[in-house]
Each structure stands twice: as structure tokens, then as C-alpha cells.
Amino acid sequence: MFENAFNNIDKALRAEEGTASELDYTEQTSWVLFLKYLDDLEVERADVAELENRDYTPILDAPHQWKHWAAPKTAAGAFDHNRALTGDDLISFVNTDLFPYLARFRDSATGPDTIEYKIGEIFTEIVNKFRSGYILRDVLEIIDGLNFNTQDAKHELSDLYETRIKKMGNAGRNGGEYYTPRPLIRAMIQVTDPKIGETIYDGAVGSAGFLCEAYSHMRPKAQGPEDFETLQKRTFYGQEKKSLAYIIGIMNMVLHGIETPNIVHTNTLNENVMDIQEKDRFDIVLANPPFGGGERKEVQQNFPIRSGETAYLFLQHFIRKLKAGGRGAVVIKNTFLSNSDNASVALRKELLESCNLHTVLDCPQGTFQGAGVKTVVLFFRKGSPTQRTWFYQLDPGRSMGKTNPLNDDDLAEFVELQAGFATGEKSWIVEADSLDEATFDLSVKNPNAPEAEALRSPEAIIDDMLARDAETAAILEDIRGML
Numbered sequence: 438m439f440e441n442a443f444n445n446i447d448k449a450l451r452a453e454e455g456t457a458s459e460l461d462y463t464e465q466t467s468w469v470l471f472l473k474y475l476d477d478l479e480v481e482r483a484d485v486a487e488l489e490n491r492d493y494t495p496i497l498d499a500p501h502q503w504k505h506w507a508a509p510k511t512a513a514g515a516f517d518h519n520r521a522l523t524g525d526d527l528i529s530f531v532n533t534d535l536f537p538y539l540a541r542f543r544d545s546a547t548g549p550d551t552i553e554y555k556i557g558e559i560f561t562e563i564v565n566k567f568r569s570g571y572i573l574r575d576v577l578e579i580i581d582g583l584n585f586n587t588q589d590a591k592h593e594l595s596d597l598y599e600t601r602i603k604k605m606g607n608a609g610r611n612g613g614e615y616y617t618p619r620p621l622i623r624a625m626i627q628v629t630d631p632k633i634g635e636t637i638y639d640g641a642v643g644s645a646g647f648l649c650e651a652y653s654h655m656r657p658k659a660q661g662p663e664d665f666e667t668l669q670k671r672t673f674y675g676q677e678k679k680s681l682a683y684i685i686g687i688m689n690m691v692l693h694g695i696e697t698p699n700i701v702h703t704n705t706l707n708e709n710v711m712d713i714q715e716k717d718r719f720d721i722v723l724a725n726p727p728f729g730g731g732e733r734k735e736v737q738q739n740f741p742i743r744s745g746e747t748a749y750l751f752l753q754h755f756i757r758k759l760k761a762g763g764r765g766a767v768v769i770k771n772t773f774l775s776n777s778d779n780a781s782v783a784l785r786k787e788l789l790e791s792c793n794l795h796t797v798l799d800c801p802q803g804t805f806q807g808a809g810v811k812t813v814v815l816f817f818r819k820g821s822p823t824q825r826t827w828f829y830q831l832d833p834g835r836s837m838g839k840t841n842p843l844n845d846d847d848l849a850e851f852v853e854l855q856a857g858f859a860t861g862e863k864s865w866i867v868e869a870d871s872l873d874e875a876t877f878d879l880s881v882k883n884p885n886a887p888e889a890e891a892l893r894s895p896e897a898i899i900d901d902m903l904a905r906d907a908e909t910a911a912i913l914e915d916i917r918g919m920l
């Protein structure tokens with residue numbers, strides 16, 4: 438049912454001239470889904486209030502509630518076509534009344550961790566791209582048929598939404614910023630093994646894949662209402678610079694079951710890392726910061742090691758955001774391990790001296806679809822210097838790509854061997870005291886890989902070809918004799 442609904446939404450959006458790509462489809466679906474979710478949340482809160490014999494004041498006033506403008510019903514519960522706005526009237530209401538009304542919640546909210554603030558932030562940043570009120574009406578009626586009232590429904594919807602995010606990630610370079618392969622995220626979470634009561638942070642949250650997967654990992658371990666409330670309100674934190682990613686991240690967490698995500702819409706790198714205090718720190722950092730980029734010089738001033746590489750600034754931020762003893766798992770370009778520029782050397786030195794870089798996962802080319810770089814995952818614990826680092830060279834035995842993406846089985850051996858830092862053909866240990874103190878080079882050089890067979894000489898290849906030709910000629914002569 439839900440899959441058909443999403444397919445029908447895509448079909449409608451392909452006919453909408455205001456939406457041109459998977460990014461647009463996801464963005465526009467997201468704001469409509471969010472308002473439907475908000476309506477279901479209001480109904481649930483009203484029901485709870487009634488059971489507890491207390492009053493409930495809705496977040497939205499009547500004209501702007503879903504049941505009044507998006508899906509008005511008759512007394513019998515059927516869709517009321519006479520009251521439903523459509524065509525130019527619907528577009529006018531959304532653009533000049535609904536969006537401005539929702540945007541004002543940002544100013545009136547009591548804090549950024551409230552649902553009211555999330556409403557205001559989303560509708561301050563997003564733009565309605567529907568130009569046809571008839572197509573928007575079709576989409577509203579499809580989404581009105583969805584519900585968020587059960588965990589099973591939310592689970593199915595979250596899977597479909599993840600598929601949509603993945604499609605968006607495959608649509609182009611910009612979309613790829615929002616999607617980290619979920620099998621890789623799950624392996625990173627298995628290694629860091631977050632516990633209920635610990636806080637988890639992603640300062641480059643994107644579509645919130647790390648936070649959603651961490652919630653899915655921890656949710657079955659909740660023992661009662663107190664644990665569940667801890668997961669809902671005091672566990673997952675994120676920051677995101679880009680408007681579309683912020684909206685998608687909020688919606689993704691909502692669909693995974695987190696009612697009011699603690700995601701802040703801000704440029705993480707604007708924070709001076711020297712001003713970070715203990716109250717600002719977290720137990721676990723899980724992240725895949727953007728590569729390349731190039732922040733302005735005034736932003737680079739916030740970091741002791743200045744660099745035009747955005748990921749290097751994020752790594753400094755993550756180290757300082759961890760509590761003493763805190764654990765980090767961060768994706769970064771593999772060139773970080775060996776680049777000889779001053780910033781790379783200084784950052785490797787800081788990481789090795791301030792943290793125990795216990796594991797490096799070397800990912801194969803094509804792990805990130807559409808990205809032309811190889812990556813590694815750094816696993817570290819803050820508070821003590823590195824003594825030795827365990828390396829694992831991931832080799833799925835096939836070329837990675839859109840039709841052969843990374844899967845959980847590909848990472849099973851890594852997770853199993855990492856627990857005991859076992860060495861083998863794909864894994865080895867580098868002692869910190871063996872590193873060059875001038876460069877701290879950590880290049881991925883597997884000493885246990887089987888040696889490649891030596892290439893044959895040209896003369897040997899020619900001799901082999903002549904021998905095969907003679908054998909073929911003899912066979913043909915035998916066949917001639919039979920004719």
C-alpha cells in the first residue's frame with residue numbers, strides 16, 4: 438500500500454513543471470509528509486490528554502490544520518470535495534497563508550529542541566515548488582491515506598523514505614552528499630556499540646542516516662518507559678548547514694520514530710573549537726563530513742590547524758566534541774593518511790596524540806556511488822595516545838557500483854575480526870612507534886596480501902600464441918580429413 442502511494446506521488450511529481458529532479462521530489466514530498474505527520478501527532482496528543490482528563494491546545498490553529506485545508510472530511514468521514522481547495526486557490530493559500538504562518542513558529546518557539554521550532558525552521562527555509570494546484574491536490578489526497586499511528590506503519594514508511602533518499606543520492610553529485618551506504622553505517626555503529634544513556638552526535642547530519650541507524654540499533658535494548666524517553670529526548674544530536682538536508686534529516690528521524698529530533702540548522706564550522714566546553718561534549722561521534730569544499734578564511738580561524746579541506750576542519754571539531762573516553766567513527770578521504778602538506782601532517786599528529794586511533798577501515802573504490810575518491814573510516818577513543826592501529830582492507834571481491842552496492846555481508850568479517858583485532862590476509866597492525874615522526878604517514882599498505890603473479894615476458898606470450906595457433910591448425914587438418 439505505502440509503496441504504491443510513493444509510486445503514485447512520483448508519477449504526479451513528474452507531471453509537475455516545478456519539480457525537475459529526485460532532489461525536488463524528495464524535498465516537496467518531505468514538507469507534505471511532515472504536515473501529515475504533525476496532524477497525526479496532534480490527534481495522538483489530544484487522545485492522550487482526553488484519557489488523562491486534561492485539556493489539550495493544538496499546536497496549529499484550525500484554518501492551518503491538515504483536516505481543514507489538506508483533507509477536509511464530511512460528517513460521515515468521506516473526503517469533502519466541496520470544501521477542499523484546489524487549482525490556483527490551493528497554491529495561493531499555501532504560498533501566501535500557510536507557509537508564512539508556519540514560518541512564524543521559529544520566532545515564537547521556546548527553544549530549538551521543540552516541535553514548534555522545527556516547524557518554523559522548516560517552513561522558513563523551504564519553498565513550495567508546486568505550480569499546479571491540481572497536482573498538489575492529488576499528492577495531498579495520496580498522503581492523507583498514509584498514517585503514522587503504529588510502529589509497523591512508521592517502519593514501512595521509513596524504509597520507503599530511505600529508498601527515496603538513496604535515489605536522490607544517485608541522482609547526482611549534490612544528492613550524493615546526503616547518502617552514506619547504510620551497511621557501512623551499521624558496521625560503524627556495531628564497532629562503537631552505543632549504550633542507552635550515552636549521547637550520539639553528528640555535526641554533518643545530512644539525511645540523519647547515522648542517527649536513525651543508531652536509534653534502530655539501540656531501540657530493542659530499551660527496558661521501559663524511562664529508557665524510551667532517554668532515546669527520544671536525550672540521546673541523538675545533530676547539526677546541518679544545508680536547508681534541504683536539514684528538512685530531510687528531520688523527516689527521516691520522525692519516520693524512524695523520534696518525535697522531536699535534536700537537529701539544529703546551522704553551520705557547524707562557525708563554532709570556534711577552542712570555546713567548546715564539557716557541557717557541549719558527547720559520548721559518541723558518528724559522521725561522514727563533506728569532502729573538498731573550502732570554507733572561508735574567517736571560518737578557518739575557528740581551528741588551530743587551518744585548512745581549505747572541509748573534512749579536516751570537521752575532524753578537529755569532532756575530536757573536541759568528544760568527552761574524555763568518548764568514541765568516534767568518522768569517514769574521510771584515504772589521502773588523509775598520507776598527504777604531506779602541513780595541515781595533513783599536523784592533524785594526523787593531533788589525532789594520534791590525543792586519541793587512540795585503534796582501527797582504520799579501508800573502503801574499496803565505488804563504496805560511495807558517484808564519488809570519485811577512495812575513503813577510510815577512522816575509529817578512535819579520546820583521551821590516550823595511540824599505541825597501535827589495526828587496519829582492515831575491505832575487499833568484497835567484485836567491482837562496486839549502482840548495481841553492486843555494499844551490503845551487510847561484505848562487512849561481516851570486518852566487524853567480527855575487529856572485536857579481537859585479529860590479523861590475516863586483509864588485516865594487519867601498525868605500531869605507533871614505527872611511524873615516521875616527521876610525517877606520521879599512515880598509508881594503507883597491506884603487508885599480508887598475497888603477492889601478485891609476475892607478468893610473463895613478451896617472448897613467452899608470443900611463444901604461447903604460436904603454440905596455440907599450431908594446435909588449432911592441426912585440429913582443422915584433422916577435421917578436413919573427415920570431410
